[in-house]
Amino acid sequence: GDSVTQMEGPVTLSEEAFLTINCTYTATGYPSLFWYVQYPGEGLQLLLKATKADDKGSNKGFEATYRKETTSFHLEKGSVQVSDSAVYFCALSWGGGSQGNLIFGKGTKLSVKP
Amino acid sequence: DAGVTQSPTHLIKTRGQQVTLRCSPKSGHDTVSWYQQALGQGPQFIFQYYEEEERQRGNFPDRFSGHQFPNYSSELNVNALLLGDSALYLCASSLGSGPIQETQYFGPGTRLLVL
Numbered sequence: 001g002d003s004v005t006q007m008e009g010p011v012t013l014s015e016e017a018f019l020t021i022n023c024t025y026t027a028t029g030y031p032s033l034f035w036y037v038q039y040p041g042e043g044l045q046l047l048l049k050a051t052k053a054d055d056k057g058s059n060k061g062f063e064a065t066y067r068k069e070t071t072s073f074h075l076e077k078g079s080v081q082v083s084d085s086a087v088y089f090c091a092l093s094w095g096g097g098s099q100g101n102l103i104f105g106k107g108t109k110l111s112v113k114p
Numbered sequence: 115d116a117g118v119t120q121s122p123t124h125l126i127k128t129r130g131q132q133v134t135l136r137c138s139p140k141s142g143h144d145t146v147s148w149y150q151q152a153l154g155q156g157p158q159f160i161f162q163y164y165e166e167e168e169r170q171r172g173n174f175p176d177r178f179s180g181h182q183f184p185n186y187s188s189e190l191n192v193n194a195l196l197l198g199d200s201a202l203y204l205c206a207s208s209l210g211s212g213p214i215q216e217t218q219y220f221g222p223g224t225r226l227l228v229l
Contacts, residue, residue: 004156036220041222042222043118043204043220043221043222043223044157044204044206044220045220046217046218046219049217089156089157091156101147101159101162101170101172102149102157102159102218103159104156104157104158105156106154106155106156107154107155107156
């Protein structure tokens, strides 16, 4: 079945460091891909998305490019802040730009130290 | 504009009991999806309601059931609770269903502990 695999955390970085969180997927076809973020004590928030190959999603300085050749959707940010500390989830769904049921990875916890 | 709200925030039950969780969607949304998030795991899709009917269902037993009301709010019911049902239950709302469904917005969740 379809699945999402994320790099295991926790990831600890100093402020202004470069961030990469790896995400790969297994699916028959080309699903839509998402990154969600969960801040402590809160629900999930959509961070960015890409609906077709080579699309780049971006938001709040975060970016991810849909690579069908490597079935990957790695999350990057050039300079992290303490406020970026959270759990990040990669997810996929079917239906083009819309969302059916979301299939999530296990999440990667990011801690940014001042 | 209120976002997705869920009640209660926390709940403690014992094995074999039944529980009902509630969700009010974001204003203007007509679709509600439920997810179970076990500790240290990603959320898993339980089911989705649209036009008061269950439209999609994940790999969960019949002990998990739901309902959507005419005002689009929704309930998740779990019967014969097991210890393994302890988790954070997330509700997400969106507009439309299937190919026309838009972005899902998540509520803060209900944390259920089964003793």
